[in-house]
Amino acid sequence: MDLAFTPEELKFAEEVRAFVKANLPADVCDKVKNGKHLGRDDYMRWQQALGKKGWLVYTWPKKYGGPGFTPAERYIFENICAEEYAPGIIPFGTKMVGPVIYTFGSDEQKQKYLPAIRESTVWWCQGYSEPGSGSDLASLRTRAEKNGDHYIVNGSKTWNTMGHWADWIFCLVRTDPKAKSQEGISFLLIDMKTPGITVKPIIMMDGGHEVNEVFFDNVKVPVANLVGKENEGWTCAKFLLANERLGIAAVPQSKRGVEALKEIARAETDNGKPLIANQGFAEKIADLEIQVTALEFTELRVLSQMAHGGQPGPEVSGLKIRGSEIQQRITELTLEAVGEYSAPYLPGLLWQGTNEAPVGPDYAHLAAPRYFNTRKTTIYGGSNEIQKGIISKMVLGL
Amino acid sequence: MDLSLADEQKQLQDAAERFVRDKYAFENRRKIAATEKGFLPENWAQMAELGWLGMSFSEADGGYGGGAIETMIVMEQFGKGLVLEPFLPTVVLGGGMIAAAGSAAQKQALLAPMIEGKKQFAFAWLERQSRYNLADVSLKAEKSGSGYTLSGHKGVVYNAASADDIIVLARTAGGAREENGLTLFVVDGKAKGLTRRDYPTQDALRASELTFDKVSVGADTVLGSVDGAHPVVEDAVDRAIVALCAEATGCMDAINAATLEYIKTRKQFGVPIGKFQVLQHRMVDCFTNAQEARSMTLMATLKIDDKDAVVRRKAASGAKVQIGKSGKFCGQSAVQMHGGMGVTDELSVSHYFKRLTMIDLMFGNQQHHLTRYSNLAMAA
Numbered sequence: 001m002d003l004a005f006t007p008e009e010l011k012f013a014e015e016v017r018a019f020v021k022a023n024l025p026a027d028v029c030d031k032v033k034n035g036k037h038l039g040r041d042d043y044m045r046w047q048q049a050l051g052k053k054g055w056l057v058y059t060w061p062k063k064y065g066g067p068g069f070t071p072a073e074r075y076i077f078e079n080i081c082a083e084e085y086a087p088g089i090i091p092f093g094t095k096m097v098g099p100v101i102y103t104f105g106s107d108e109q110k111q112k113y114l115p116a117i118r119e120s121t122v123w124w125c126q127g128y129s130e131p132g133s134g135s136d137l138a139s140l141r142t143r144a145e146k147n148g149d150h151y152i153v154n155g156s157k158t159w160n161t162m163g164h165w166a167d168w169i170f171c172l173v174r175t176d177p178k179a180k181s182q183e184g185i186s187f188l189l190i191d192m193k194t195p196g197i198t199v200k201p202i203i204m205m206d207g208g209h210e211v212n213e214v215f216f217d218n219v220k221v222p223v224a225n226l227v228g229k230e231n232e233g234w235t236c237a238k239f240l241l242a243n244e245r246l247g248i249a250a251v252p253q254s255k256r257g258v259e260a261l262k263e264i265a266r267a268e269t270d271n272g273k274p275l276i277a278n279q280g281f282a283e284k285i286a287d288l289e290i291q292v293t294a295l296e297f298t299e300l301r302v303l304s305q306m307a308h309g310g311q312p313g314p315e316v317s318g319l320k321i322r323g324s325e326i327q328q329r330i331t332e333l334t335l336e337a338v339g340e341y342s343a344p345y346l347p348g349l350l351w352q353g354t355n356e357a358p359v360g361p362d363y364a365h366l367a368a369p370r371y372f373n374t375r376k377t378t379i380y381g382g383s384n385e386i387q388k389g390i391i392s393k394m395v396l397g398l
Numbered sequence: 399m400d401l402s403l404a405d406e407q408k409q410l411q412d413a414a415e416r417f418v419r420d421k422y423a424f425e426n427r428r429k430i431a432a433t434e435k436g437f438l439p440e441n442w443a444q445m446a447e448l449g450w451l452g453m454s455f456s457e458a459d460g461g462y463g464g465g466a467i468e469t470m471i472v473m474e475q476f477g478k479g480l481v482l483e484p485f486l487p488t489v490v491l492g493g494g495m496i497a498a499a500g501s502a503a504q505k506q507a508l509l510a511p512m513i514e515g516k517k518q519f520a521f522a523w524l525e526r527q528s529r530y531n532l533a534d535v536s537l538k539a540e541k542s543g544s545g546y547t548l549s550g551h552k553g554v555v556y557n558a559a560s561a562d563d564i565i566v567l568a569r570t571a572g573g574a575r576e577e578n579g580l581t582l583f584v585v586d587g588k589a590k591g592l593t594r595r596d597y598p599t600q601d602a603l604r605a606s607e608l609t610f611d612k613v614s615v616g617a618d619t620v621l622g623s624v625d626g627a628h629p630v631v632e633d634a635v636d637r638a639i640v641a642l643c644a645e646a647t648g649c650m651d652a653i654n655a656a657t658l659e660y661i662k663t664r665k666q667f668g669v670p671i672g673k674f675q676v677l678q679h680r681m682v683d684c685f686t687n688a689q690e691a692r693s694m695t696l697m698a699t700l701k702i703d704d705k706d707a708v709v710r711r712k713a714a715s716g717a718k719v720q721i722g723k724s725g726k727f728c729g730q731s732a733v734q735m736h737g738g739m740g741v742t743d744e745l746s747v748s749h750y751f752k753r754l755t756m757i758d759l760m761f762g763n764q765q766h767h768l769t770r771y772s773n774l775a776m777a778a
Contacts, residue, residue, distance in 0.1 A: 134737050136666035159738050205741055205748035269527040271534065272575055280765055339529055340554050340759055343599040359597060359607055360526060360553065368600045372752065375733045376741045383737060385676050 005072065013076045020084040023049040032085040035366040037208070037351055040123065040165040046087055047120035057094050057118050064102040064110070065118050071303035082252030090162070093117040093124035097170040100187065100236045104228040113189070127157040127171035127190070127214060128237070134159075135386050137172070138181040138234065142216060144173035144188060146223065146230075151175070151188065153196075153219040159380065163199050163212045166192050176231050187233035189225040196220070204376075206369035207347055241382065248381060249323030251296045257330040258289050264337045264363055275337055284336075288329055295322050317391045321384050324377035331371040338367040401696065407471060413448060414475035417441075422479030424746045430482055431602040435560050437482040446515025451489055459497050460510050466637065470644040470699045477648020480746075480753055482602060484518055484557035490641045491634055492519025492565055495582065499622030499630045508563065508584065520561035520587075522552035522608055523631065530762040532567075532631050533577045537610060539568035546570075546620075548583065548613040558606035559596045561587050566610070570625050577628040582621040589613050601753040629707075636714035639761050640702050643695040646721045646757050650688040650728045653750040657681065657732040660739075677735055684731050687724035694720035712774050715767040722764030725754035 005013065028042045050056035058077055060066025069077060089095075098117045101109055116122040133140040142155025153173060163169065169190050176184030190197070196219040201209045228236050262285060265276040276282055302316050335342055341360040348356040349365055358365055378384045392398040403411065421441055422430075430438055445451055453468045455461025469490060476485065489512070496509050511517040528534040537550030548568055558564060564585045572579025585592065591613040594606040622630050658681060661672035671677055698717035704710050729751040733740035740747050758764060 129738070132665075134666060135671075139666070203743040205743050205752065207743065268529070270529050271531050272527075275529070280769065284765075335755070335759070336763060336765065339763070340524055341526070342759065343554050343601075343605060343756060344597045345600045346597060359595070368752075368755070371755070372600075372748070373741070375730070375751075376738075378734060379737050379741065383734070385674070388676070 005076070009072050009076060012073055013080060016077055016080045017084070019053060019055075020080060020086055023053070024084060024086050025049075028087060029085045032087050034362060035370070037353060038087055040162075043087055043090055044120060044123075047089060050089070051119040051121075054118075056089065056120055057098060059095060060098065060102070060118075064098075064114060071307045075300070075303055079252045079255070082256050085256075088253070090123070092126050092161070092166075092170075093120070093122065096126060096240050097124050097189070100170070100227060100240050103239060104187070104236050108224070109189075109227065122167045123162070123165050125160055125163040125166035125169050125192075127160060127169045129159045130156060131158050131213075135383055137237070138185070140172055140174060140185065142171065142173045143177065144175050144186060144221070146175070149223050151221045151223060151226075153188070153190065153216045153221055155216050157214045157216075158202070158211075160199075160212045160214045161210060163192070163214055164201065164209070168192060169214065170227075172233055172237055175233075179231060182234045184231050185233040185237070186230050187227045187236040188221055189227060190216075190219065190221050194219050194221065204373060206350075206372045207345070208351055208369070208373065249295055249299055249319040250327055251292065251299055251323065254292050254295070254323070254326050254330060257327070257334075258285070258292055260363075261285060261288075261330060261334050261337065264334060267361060267363075268337050268339070281333075281337070284333055288326070288333060291322070291326050291329070295319065295326060298322075317387065317395060320381065321378075321387050324384060327377045328371075328374050331367075331374045334363075335367045335371045338364050342367040403467075403471070407467060410453070410468060411471050411475070414450075414472045415478075417444070417448075418475050418479030418481065422481055424749075427480055427482065427602075427749075431598075436598065436602070436604040437484060437560075441483050442518075443515050445483065445485070446513070450485075451493075451515055452513035454489070455493065455497050455509065455513065459505055460513055461497075466640060466699045466702050469637075469641050470695065473641045473644035474648040474651075474695075477645035477650075477753075478652045480602075480649070480749055484520075484560065486638060486641060486645075487520050487557040487561070488512060488518045490638050491521040492561075492563075494637055495521070495565060495621060495630060495634045496584075498633065499582065499627075503618070504584070504621065517562045518557060518560050520555050520558040520564045520606075521567075521634075522555040522558065522564050523567040523635075524553050524555070525551060526553055530766040531575060532635060533580065533628060534575045535567055535569050535580055536574065537566065537568045539570050539581060539583060539615075541570075542614065545614060545616040546583065548585065548610040548615060550610055552608040552610070554599075554605050555608055556599075556603055556605045558587070558594055558608060559604055563587060564592075564608070565621065567627060567631060572625070579625050580627040580631070581624050582627045582630065583615055584619045584621050585613060585615055589615070599756065601756045602749070633710070635761050636710055637702055639714045639718050640695065640698045642757050642760060643691070643698060643717045643721045646725050646754060647688065647692045647695050649750045649754050649757070650684075650691055650724060653728055653732045653747060653754070654681075654684050654688055656745075656747055656750075657684065657735050660736055664737075671735075680731050680735065684728045687727045691721050691724040708774055712771055715762075715771040715774070718762060718767040719764050719771060722758040722767070725758055726764075729754040 025045050028046055031038055047056055054067050057066045058069055062068035101113050130140050144151040144153045169192055171188045171190055172185050173188050174184050175186040196217040198215040200213045202211045203209055266274050268275040270278050341364040344359040344365060346356055346365045348354040350369060449462055450472055452461040453464040457463045493509060493512050496504060525536060539546040539548045564587055566583045566585050568581055568583055570579055570581040591611040593609045596606045599605050661677055662670050664671050694717040698713040701709055701713035732747050733751055736747050739745055
């Protein structure tokens with residue numbers, strides 16, 4: 001057992017750091033550092049830079065054009081990107097539909113879709129949840145009826161993240177309405193430009209627009225866009241959800257969040273002293289940092305196991321639960337640190353990137369919207385109640 | 399001992415309930431929040447007509463002889479409707495300080511028209527560095543001729559844009575954070591040298607940053623004694639805290655009711671999600687939290703006029719700790735149990751959640767009041 005990285009790993013870390021410093025556009029880095037809203041183009045420029053280097057799909061095996069990172073290299077890569085204020089990689093192509101396509105897709109599909117995901121020339125979004133199907137995903141009702149060499153898709157999807165920027169959507173659709181809920185589902189790839197698709201924004205409680213409802217009205221989709229076998233889409237869905245759970249713990253982002261919180265607590269005053277000198281508040285940050293450390297070492301144990309060829313064990317299931325709670329706690333303590341100066345709501349500064357002057361310090365206007373928005377982390381990707389249900393059944397045998 | 403409302407108080411509660419039902423249906427509130435002032439002058443006039451603006455003041459002061467219980471009753475209903483009219487800054491804080499410290503002439507000039515709905519107030523105390531310390535005030539008021547000159551900055555001043563007069567806490571003597579040497583001034587909202595930056599707040603209220611650039615005021619604008627404002631402010635803020643606690647109990651009742659209704663009707667896996675034990679238990683904890691909040695609010699309401707300052711302060715801080723804790727639990731739980739719908743702007747749940755969040759931060763959060771309570775309780 002050795003906690004230290006090997007000389008090769010340290011060399012790799014240097015390479016990653018040098019690459020990020022040289023290729024992360026300065027304006028994008030600045031936006032991430034200052035919590036500004038990122039546009040489609042901001043993500044794309046960084047992702048395309050990573051794509052050229054071959055690192056965008058850093059979790060993919062070499063066989064499908066990934067870099068074939070070891071678990072330690074993955075960890076190093078993720079941490080350095082976060083430390084250097086790179087934007088998070090949008091997961092819909094890279095971590096979701098890409099692996100589904102290389103695992104279940106045909107050779108033609110691999111050739112058609114994978115290069116554009118690796119190079120980030122196409123923006124993907126996800127069509128899973130429906131208004132009546134949230135936690136109970138398998139009850140979904142969006143219908144795809146076969147008509148010659150096409151499916152005709154009717155229905156609606158919701159909580160569709162960044163679909164207003166997307167070129168393609170991957171969808172779970174019902175192809176056999178008579179089968180039991182999980183059995184009549186298929187996995188379809190749909191071009192967002194197809195006639196009959198409408199994207200309607202959903203405004204979140206922080207006032208921002210990041211998710212949508214997507215409506216399908218007699219949308220014609222070639223049968224060639226079916227991934228895997230008809231009515232066996234649930235296999236793809238389960239595979240994708242398991243994949244999604246890895247990395248959802250967001251440890252590098254949380255480490256960065258704790259450091260940012262400390263900076264704010266140093267800048268804020270409390271009875272004439274820095275807030276961080278307040279014992280009660282300092283202990284709350286300390287408690288949070290310990291939680292992050294426990295999460296990080298749980299993830300490291302998983303990575304180490306995988307490095308020895310093992311599969312992630314039961315400990316991986318808890319990562320999403322604790323990771324999401326920790327993300328919320330960071331925003332909660334940040335709000336507490338900012339105090340009454342978090343009250344001003346400045347939508348221009350927050351969403352439109354106007355040069356409206358902040359009220360109080362630069363970070364103040366972000367504290368409340370972040371806290372509000374981060375309530376989603378214990379809800380999306382299977383709510384924490386659902387996750388605990390899975391662990392109690394699958395891991396503990398209850 | 400009798401903790402039930404008297405007949406007149408029940409009538410007041412009914413009237414406040416009716417007001418909220420008639421004026422504050424959720425979509426109506428959205429429209430009110432989007433108006434220029436962020437509240438409706440006609441609603442304010444109605445509150446005056448109903449006697450709410452004067453009910454908690456003594457008859458000698460031109461009021462109707464009620465007190466903290468009456469304030470609690472209406473604030474609770476305001477919480478249920480997320481009412482936007484500036485009752486707290488105008489009546490509880492402004493009116494409260496004028497009644498407590500004002501001269502007969504000031505009461506005549508300020509309190510009487512306020513009770514009629516013709517004057518509104520704002521209370522400017524917070525500065526960038528103050529956090530929750532009411533004595534951390536650096537805005538200076540310097541003697542100049544027969545009056546004073548005010549220079550400095552005040553932040554997050556609720557209702558400043560609509561206020562006829564702004565009650566400003568300024569330093570007339572003493573060093574940083576010294577409790578002695580603070581003085582209250584009643585400053586005309588349109589005074590020369592006073593500039594505002596107005597903005598909406600996270601919970602759809604209105605507030606402003608104020609800059610005082612050598613604002614000249616007469617000696618007759620001093621409210622209470624020169625250098626002696628701190629105890630007046632502390633008492634007024636404690637009263638405002640108890641009123642906020644009542645508002646928060648109303649918010650909690652409303653958010654719990656909405657959540658209960660949602661989990662009874664939202665179906666997943668073929669059953670209403672309220673059939674799942676994990677949600678049942680969480681819902682029960684929400685109700686228990688709201689009950690504790692209600693109890694602490696009532697306790698503080700009944701003790702806020704106690705002769706002993708320690709009793710009053712412990713009551714306000716104790717209630718604020720409970721409201722912070724319960725408000726966060728009920729708010730976060732409501733959003734979680736609503737799932738994706740809970741994080742949208744569309745449902746009322748997120749709006750109650752935001753208001754509960756901001757109430758915790760106003761006049762000292764849970765942590766601040768825990769420390770204050772602890773210092774008071776352990777000293778005895």
